[in-house]
Each structure stands twice: as C-alpha cells, then as structure tokens.
Amino acid sequence: MVRAVRGVLVECDPAIKSIIVNINSENNEYIIEDLDDSHLVVQENKVQQLKYLLDQRLKDTIMEPERDSDSDRDVKD
C-alpha cells in the first residue's frame, strides 16, 4: 500500500550530509528517510534546530578570517 509521509526534503553536499547523519546518530530524532548521497527527508518541526546544530558544528571547524575593516584595498582580481 502506497504511503505519503510528511517531511522536509533536504538537499546538501555529501560532506554536509555526513555531518547531519552524525548529528542524527545521537538521538535519531531528525531523519525520516536517508535518500541518497545528497538528499534526506527530515522531520518538519526539527529543521530549524537541525540548521542551528549544523551551524554550531561548522563554526567549530571553520576559521573566520581576520577582519580588515578599514583598508581601501581594491579587491578586483
């Protein structure tokens, strides 16, 4: 019998997807269906929380470049 499951389709690159899978592995509360390398279906009411957690993880790993607020350097290549 065919089923229609409500959810949110998430599209992202494989690296991000693996982080999401990793986040999910803690409590298994986000992912409804793992579709392929770059697609997932996620609980509708958990998307914001997932985005937040993803942001947190990435903040830990990506260095913010130093701020160069007042230079007049022309950045045309």
Added chain:
Amino acid sequence: MSVNTNSLQLSDYLEKLPGTTFKRLYQQPSTAFAIFRRMLPHLAKTIVMAMLYIPTPFLISDLEIWVKPNSKRQKDQALATLRSLHIIQSAGPQSMTLTTNFRNSLRLALEGGGGHHSFGVPSTLPVPSDVDLALLDRYARKKWDDILHYVVNSVEYSDMREKDTSGGGPKASVKELLIAGRLVEKRSVATISITQAGFTFLLQEANSQVWTLLLLWLEAADAAGERAGMDSVDMLSFLFLLASLELGRGYSTDALTEPRRNMLPYLVDFGLIYIPPHDHQQYFPTRLATTLTSSESSLRSVSAGFLAASEGGISDAGDKNAIILETNFRVYAYTSSPLQIAVLALFCELKMRFRELVSGKLSRQSIRKAVDMEEASSPPVIVDQIRLWQLDTERMSVCPGFLFKDFESVREYEDMANFAGEIGVLKWRNDRKGMFFASKVEQIKDFMKNRRKAEQ
C-alpha cells in the same frame, strides 16, 4: 499562525481553502472575476472562456485536440490550477464542467447583469474638493511607508537612528499583526527586531506586500473566530470587491453590510481606503486597493526604488537617488529617505551620514547579518562575494512536502511520479528505490483515486 521563509502568498492561501468556501466565494461576481483575472495563467483563461457558454460537459479529448502535443505540460498545469481553485470539476471520467457558482458569477461579471452589489455602490454625495488622485496616492504611500518603516526600524542601528521619523507610525493593531505574523519579533519588552520573513516581505513588490499583510489579517480573523464577529470568507470577498472599484471615485459606506463596515477602520490603517475626516458616508479606494488583483504594480516598492537607483543613477526628476558601490566594498547612497537608509543599514555598516548622502561599507559580518535574514539584489562585482558569504549559511536547501513510498507495483510508481513531474511538484525521484518526493499532495491523491477506479 506564522509566515514561513517565503511570505504567505495568495495562491497558497486559496489552495488550502475547502471546496465549500469556494462555493461561497464564487457567489460574488467580483470574486469570480478577480480570481479569473489574477490567479490564472493564459492557457487556463482560454480554457475557461471556451467552456463558459457550452451547455454540455467539455470532453477532455476535445481539449487534447486543441492543445499542441508539445504544450501538454502547460495544459496539465493549467488544469491542475483550475482544479485546485475549484473552477472546474469532473463531469464523468472523460469530461469536465465549470463549477456552477463560478460559471454563473463570471457570466454576470462579463455581461453586467443582475441586481447584485458585487462591484460596489458608488456614492451619490459630492466628492470633497480636496480629494483627488494625488491626495489618495500620497495618503496610501504615507500609510504604507509607515508600516515598512516600522518593520525596518525594528533592527538596531542606534547610531543612525532618527528621532523625528518615529512620529505616528502604524496603528497598534497593525503592529500586532506584524508581530503575530512573525515579520518582526519581540526580543524583550522594549525592543523588537526584523525576522527572515520580514526581510523577504520588505523586498517584495508592493502588491505582494499588501497581500501578505491582508492574508495575515484574514488568518488572525480565522483564529479569533465568530467571537470577534469576523468571517474570513466574507472579508476575502470584500477585498476582491475593493479591487474592482475605480480609483478616485467615492463609494457609499451605508450600502455595506455591518461586518464589512467594521472592516473599514482596518483598511484605513493599511492605507487601502481613504475616508474624508468630515464625511464618513463615503470611502475612496486608493491605488493599493484597486491594484490588488491586477499585475501592474501599485506604489513603487523599496527594492524597485533601489533597482532604479542603481541602474539609472538619476532616473527622473522626483527621484534623484543613486547608490555607488565601489570595488573596495564601500557604499555611497545619495538618499535622504529614512526608509531607504534603514534598508541599507540592514546589510551595510553605515559609517557617515551627510545631508542627502550616507556612506558605509559591506563586510562579511554585515552581509552575514543580512543573509541570516535573506539577502537583497545587489550590483554585479560585489554579488559574487556576497554569494560566497551567503553560501556559508546555505549549506542545505529545504523543501517541505511528502515522501511517497511503498508502491504496489513499478507501474503505479512510474505513473504517479510522472504525474507529479507533469504538474510541477516533483522534487526528487529514485527509480531504483521506487520513491519520490513531491511538494504538494492533494492532486496526487486525486490522481491516485481516479487511477484506482479506472483499474477496477
């Protein structure tokens, strides 16, 4: 009740209404006509016109002869739209008719028959001498700018804040709507700030902005229910009526039903109608109201203003705004409009302000702040960098909808996935897994039912 990432749009709102509501809506010729005018693609209009005076059901095979094979997709989408708006219904397995109320009302609208007051009752009183198109436009713009300004001003930019612009502002009822619709957010007792939805709202074309706010109002009325004596279906009908009125003409308030008369103060607050201070027996629709169901734009939106400024520099006499964006990410804007400056402050760090000029700088942080709320349209050289910064926050794209799985046969899967593709709701499919994801479910359900019936 909240506006999601994409602000609430009329079509989404209508699609969610049940068939019985449409029956009531279509009792009014003005509503049927407005839906026909505003909501239908050209092909759908052509189909409706073809069916309007045909006494017998229209055969789908006839329609197929009509439409070129390479336009099948457009035809299917047109029919899907007509079905979702309850304009057509099946009259058998292979034929369809217009729904009764819609047909009768659209005929009335076109022929001008009937004794209905569906297109408003013009006032017989003399028009006050000071009411003219210029006054109505000025009035509507002021009201609407106040609302936008309230949305923008909710962002902290303390060093640039002007005390003298805060005088007046929208009414408390409007502010409540904006908060309830989450276009702005209460951070604490005294401060509020713009949300992502609010940012999207701000950059919409004026007409969409008006609808966004009106739909929030309808939803609020629905939530309040009969207790407040408001009926969202009748309210929507009245909005469509307003859209059919003539700009610059006075209409009688006495001819309105009481619930509709009670709507007038709100419409005044939104700037959709003007009621002369000493003459409460007539109301004048403004351009915001009369353009509700047309595609021509009403008052110029904020983003259109910027676009004109960045494209043409000095465009016309009334509008000597220009934005200069240097390749070192410095921004100079020749404007003294508090609203435009406030919008700039959303994604620039404004540093200096002179008479008719503000200067500032785009930076990773300032853009980050803006893309957190969704970003604007900007000139070319900078755009790539903004996109890169934006990618930081867009690591995943999301689309709400439904995952279809566990099909009984490959045929069933293929038929349904193909159908979803044809009506434009298919977002992902995998033939090996036999699953697909669609953004909407209603028409697929109908299709599934019909398919079952046909198989039995």
